[in-house]
Amino acid sequence: MAELSPDAEATPNVSEVEVVDAATEDEAVDAIEAPVERGEPILQVRNLVKHFPLTQGILFKRQIGAVKAVDGISFDLYQGETLGIVGESGCGKSTVAKLLMTLETATAGEVFYKGQDITRLSGRALRAVRRNIQMVFQDPYTSLNPRMTVGDIIGEPFEIHPEVAPRGDRRRKVQELLDVVGLNPEYINRYPHQFSGGQRQRIGIARGLALNPEIIICDEPVSALDVSVQAQVINLMEGLQDEFNLSYIFIAHDLSIVRHISDRVGVMYLGKMAEIGSDTEIYDHPTHPYTQALLSAVPVPDPESREGRTRIILTGDVPSPANPPSGCRFRTRCWKAEDKCAEETPLLAIPERFATTDSPAAHESACHFAEEKDVVHA
Amino acid sequence: MTTIEKTADDAVREGAGDDGTPLLEVRDLHVEFHTRDGVAKAVNGVNYSVRAGETLAVLGESGSGKSVTAQAIMGILDMPPGRIPQGQILFRGEDMLTMAGEERRKIRGRKIAMIFQDALSALNPVLSVGYQLGEMFRVHEGLSKKDAKAKAIELMDRVRIPAAKERVSDYPHQFSGGMRQRIMIAMAMALEPDLIIADEPTTALDVTVQAQVMDLLAELQREYHMGLILITHDLGVVADVADKIAVMYAGRIVETAPVHELYKRPAHPYTRGLLDSIPRLDRKGQELYAIKGLPPNLLKTPSGCAFNPRCPKAEDICRTDVPALVQVTEQDGTELPGRGSACHFWKETIHG
């Protein structure tokens, strides 16, 4: 299989994992069902790697390389918070979502959910995890089966996990869910195509809520919606988070929306985490050049504050993840790059120069030359 | 509505300081689509104009008619089911809708060019990029294969594609999204048109690449003194490049304004709602303002002002009377140049 990069073992300053050693399946399920205090880590990702092999040949395939979609990332998700993950296309953010949902098998690394590595679970324990981690998809037009009624779509989770709701109760539950997401419960017999984009996304959210999960992974949940509808859906999601005590992983390319909804933000570039911190740390005190460039490129809907801003326009495109640059992945587009960047992969850690200070710049950033620069405010 | 809204037209005309007739003027354009479920009125009396060197941004959501208007200008509407029951599209004072097909074809591509959102599907995957770029010169100017290729390389250089000479024989899939959009721009630029219509040119691109492409477009526009119609839903992109903005809703222009003015003091509740509902990078707000309700259904546009079911200010008059696009003035009555609003309560919106 794909060979691990030598630096994949570099563990950043993340919390220690209290590994639960479940001897039996019952113990595992019990651990998964146990509640987690607000503010405690609920999901801990450690050195997660996903390489997609590139193969040649029809009947006898041989590997000629690998797309390093996710190449050793680590982060924590705390109970009740929203962790935003931003990055451009091809940075691996959607693959992270699939790995957390166990829709893809990780090449290496662990995902601890309440102390248990979900990449190794199976059977009842995995089902219990699946119940507790749900997903909202990007495209409301393709994520709902066009040949199922809304009632069937939202009710499907109950059919797959019949222990959650007894048969006779399901219809009422589905109507309650429709109501919770702001749709008329009478729409239960309609088909997805009879709804607008925003309404469809509400249906997708209702399906995600059905099993009363603890974590919802949102992969670009509003990017396919009209501007005036985006705000409705964002507000709905924020309301639901408070109401049902949810933790979100919010994956998006729109930095403004991520800032609005997130407590903490991680910036990904080419399969690696470039910088991670609280929303103020990332948006007001970014130290990684990529974050700075990304932030400065965001168009601001206000020509006046726009004119005072510095703009960093990056040259070139994102390199192919099948053949990423050596050392720091960003060095090919970075204006600060020196020889060291090509030789040594920077670790995701609090930069030394800020480590002892109190400043908000003291957050994890994977750059040899981390430096604070406010690009958002004029 | 059958009458041309005089005041609105004037408001738009005053938009730029150039002299003479505008490069392109759309007058009271209507477009409808006849479908199985009824007549969808996609455009209901749109007026706007662009001068050379000027950038007009047409802002709107899906179903606002912004792209349909552009397609009508380019003459690439599917007819049927599309139909233009009334209106004029004047290019340098000549109505393109009444022109002979041959004459119109000469304008299209040569004088007015279009850039699409999805560069990958707009380029032919089995022909090399150089061939497709050169085609313009072979067809329109009768150049030889060799000369056309040289021209293609020159164009690729002009849109700053690195190593143009080596890449001229590459196929579209070998380029990244940003590079493909550059090739689209190069194609549009090939015959040095007077006007470029860009339909969501950067929507499919990443933020860092978006900035590059928008900069390129703006630079080329300055260099060749072209008119540019930028069609987009992104208030941020518009703020960067446009001179004036026309906001569309349900097939009508609901507000026109010079770019700075619009963001500072919107004169239509829809514009105001849009501005309030987008999260800001430089501010972390509590809750987003959300425009309630759904985008309009063109088969059944609400009576009166189409925005009335979603409008916080709506009163009875909004449900019965269609508001005309009227000149917006200061409180003391001085006209604000280039500003128009199609709201019965524009005064309250801008001054209140």
Added chain:
Amino acid sequence: MPEPLTDTTLAPGTQASVTEVTAAKDPSKGSGPGKPRSLWGDAWFELRHRPLFWVSAVLLVLLLAIAAFPGLFTDAHPRDGDLTNHFLTKPQLSHFFQADWFGYDGQGRSIYARVIYGTRASILVGVGVTAAVTIFGGLLGMLAGYFGGWIDSIISRIVDIFFGLPFLLGSMVILNAFAERKVYVVIAALAFLGWTTIARVMRSSVITAKQADYVTAARALGAGTNRILFRHVLPNALAPTIVVATIALGAYISAEATLSYLGLGLADPTISWGIDISDAKDAIRDNPHVMLFPAGMLSLTVFAFITLGDAVRDALDPKLR
């Protein structure tokens, strides 16, 4: 076409308005949503409102009834030849349901009776081959498309090999090996060579369907392979297969007729439209009616099946309702 939704209270700007909406929409008040519906239930409801469906359904019921109980439709015996009637009697179009309604053939047999008695074999071949091909080819295509990898490689190669065999020539060679060509032998021979088209169609539509986000969504919910295949992939992959299968059904009946015409399909004492069309080949110049009636029945049957397939496909697509 259902009315597009125009519910302006749908979008809560705030938590407060969510509760307002809740209060305003007590499902016990107003018109209830009725009992839950399913795709198949809705499809049936839809079908009942299509005239074309009724035309084809009535035709097919009639044909099946003829196939099952030919005795009910004619008193004449299809094998009784009276040479005094040798081609002499042209169709007597006013003699409804009588032996001479469609006239007599070269051996003085009632064409009407033969058409009636030939229905069973023709319909059996058509339906039998289609069923066999759809089940076998559909299953293999579904497996290849859904699982991909080596399963797909192997199945696709087999399909390629079979696709290379000429359908008619191949069935002629096979049937030639059988001394007694009963209906089931013809069905087996045609199915053996015909399943590849369905397998290919099924494979490609399954590949399209399985990549859809709703399949990923179902997997994320923990749905098993069976549920994904039969709830999500199959309903969305079925439409092209239905169309191809119903068109092919007509083609199989025609193939049987062709084979009989060539003397390699069904043979006496079996009665089929194909045999009759074949027998008519020498007589059509002077007595076209000998060919006309069995061929007409053949066309009618093919038409009925294709129309039914179209109607079912449309009814199964909620977007076309």
